[in-house]
Amino acid sequence: MTPLIDRLRRRGWRMTPQRRVIAEAMTGEHVHMTADEVLRHAREVLPEVSRATVYNTLNEMVSIGELLEITHADGRKRYDPNVADHHHHLLCVECGRMLDVHVDDPALTADQQHGFHILGVEVTFRARCPECASAA
Amino acid sequence: MTPLIDRLRRRGWRMTPQRRVIAEAMTGEHVHMTADEVLRHAREVLPEVSRATVYNTLNEMVSIGELLEITHADGRKRYDPNVADHHHHLLCVECGRMLDVHVDDPALTADQQHGFHILGVEVTFRARCPECASAA
DNA sequence: GTCCCTGCAAACGTTTTGCACACAG
DNA sequence: CTGTGTGCAAAACGTTTGCAGGGAC
Numbered sequence: 001m002t003p004l005i006d007r008l009r010r011r012g013w014r015m016t017p018q019r020r021v022i023a024e025a026m027t028g029e030h031v032h033m034t035a036d037e038v039l040r041h042a043r044e045v046l047p048e049v050s051r052a053t054v055y056n057t058l059n060e061m062v063s064i065g066e067l068l069e070i071t072h073a074d075g076r077k078r079y080d081p082n083v084a085d086h087h088h089h090l091l092c093v094e095c096g097r098m099l100d101v102h103v104d105d106p107a108l109t110a111d112q113q114h115g116f117h118i119l120g121v122e123v124t125f126r127a128r129c130p131e132c133a134s135a136a
Numbered sequence: 137m138t139p140l141i142d143r144l145r146r147r148g149w150r151m152t153p154q155r156r157v158i159a160e161a162m163t164g165e166h167v168h169m170t171a172d173e174v175l176r177h178a179r180e181v182l183p184e185v186s187r188a189t190v191y192n193t194l195n196e197m198v199s200i201g202e203l204l205e206i207t208h209a210d211g212r213k214r215y216d217p218n219v220a221d222h223h224h225h226l227l228c229v230e231c232g233r234m235l236d237v238h239v240d241d242p243a244l245t246a247d248q249q250h251g252f253h254i255l256g257v258e259v260t261f262r263a264r265c266p267e268c269a270s271a272a
Numbered sequence: 273g274t275c276c277c278t279g280c281a282a283a284c285g286t287t288t289t290g291c292a293c294a295c296a297g
Numbered sequence: 298c299t300g301t302g303t304g305c306a307a308a309a310c311g312t313t314t315g316c317a318g319g320g321a322c
Contacts, residue, residue: 014296016302035287050304055287057302071207075311076286090244090252101248106239106259108226114235116226116263123242123259127252150321152277171312186279191312193277211286212311 003027004081007066021045022057026067026081032089032098034076070122072096088122092129101125139163140217143202157182158193162203162217168225168234170212208232209262224258228265237261 002010005023009015025041026033033041039054058079061067068080073093082100090099105121141159145151161169161177169177175190194215197203204216209229218236226235241257 014301016296018303036285048304052288052305053303059288069209071209071211073205073207075207075211075213077211088242090248090250092252093255099250099252101244103242103244103248106224106242108237108239108261112226112237112239113263114226115266116228116235116261117269119229119262119264121259121261123257125244125252125257126255127249128255130251133253150276152321154278184279188280188313189278195313 004066008061011064017046018042018049018053019057021049022054023061026061026079031080031082031100032070032078034072034078038079072098073126088124090125090127092132093126094128094132097129097131140202144197147200153182154178154185154189155193157185158190159197162197162215167216167218167236168206168214170208170214174215206258208234224260226261226263228268229262230264230268233265233267 004027005015005020008019008023013019021042022038024045025038030037030041035051035054035058038058039049039051042049042054058067062069062079066081066083068083070078070080070089072078073091074096078098085102086105087100087102090101092098103123106123107121108118140163141151141156144155144159149155157178158174160181161174166173166177171187171190171194174194175185175187178185178190194203198205198215202217202219204219206214206216206225208214209227210232214234221238222241223236223238226237228234239259242259243257244254
């Protein structure tokens, strides 16, 4: 898929060094990061990035729909750049590790919807990962 | 089902006025409350209840399994006394109203589990409720 | 009487905000 | 040049903790 940075540029985003490293930090292996983890990754490349800029930027990416905000059980928000393919999550409740999984979306019958207009479904499998299981 | 208070007493809980009103606040209509909403309800009956006691008590009820902690999209924790019957949630992303719904649990195939030991599944339908839809 | 619970206030971690300056367009 | 993004620091927010006193059992 088109890289996140290009998608942002195409939206007319002013592309600053800070935004570039933040977008780059979201790409590749580093999914499901907290804002602080994004900050740490961004600072490895551009040490003067400020915490506020990371929060501002992440929030904006979320509000334009280029990033998915998922609320972890510990109350910290995580950010998922994998917006294009709809997926769900497998979460280790012990260490917080999170994997993407693909399962069919559950659905509500008309009368179960209580007149609500359904926007989407989120499925989270709570689990213990192999590492944490063997540690116990 | 046995009232929450009786279940707590049976566990050998020291039953103080504070704990009683907190447990009572959780019963009946008032499900999915934030800690602060629980505090407000508790104070209507017993004005000198402190915030810390509410947090302590809720956390203890969660840890012994008499209460379910669900993390709302806004990052605030909510508490669900409805532990006995396994259910899922229908959430209005606008006003935060939350309803219980019953749908079949999605399941992961063996190779989708990546060696994780599955503990449970949470399904949340993100939606807009009739009131918020008509307000827009 | 003992131990656990309580209240208060202060600490904590995460996220947001206000404001002057800087730089991408 | 203009407008928007930035850094910094302080505030806001929900939650947790330390400690002295009090009440359930």
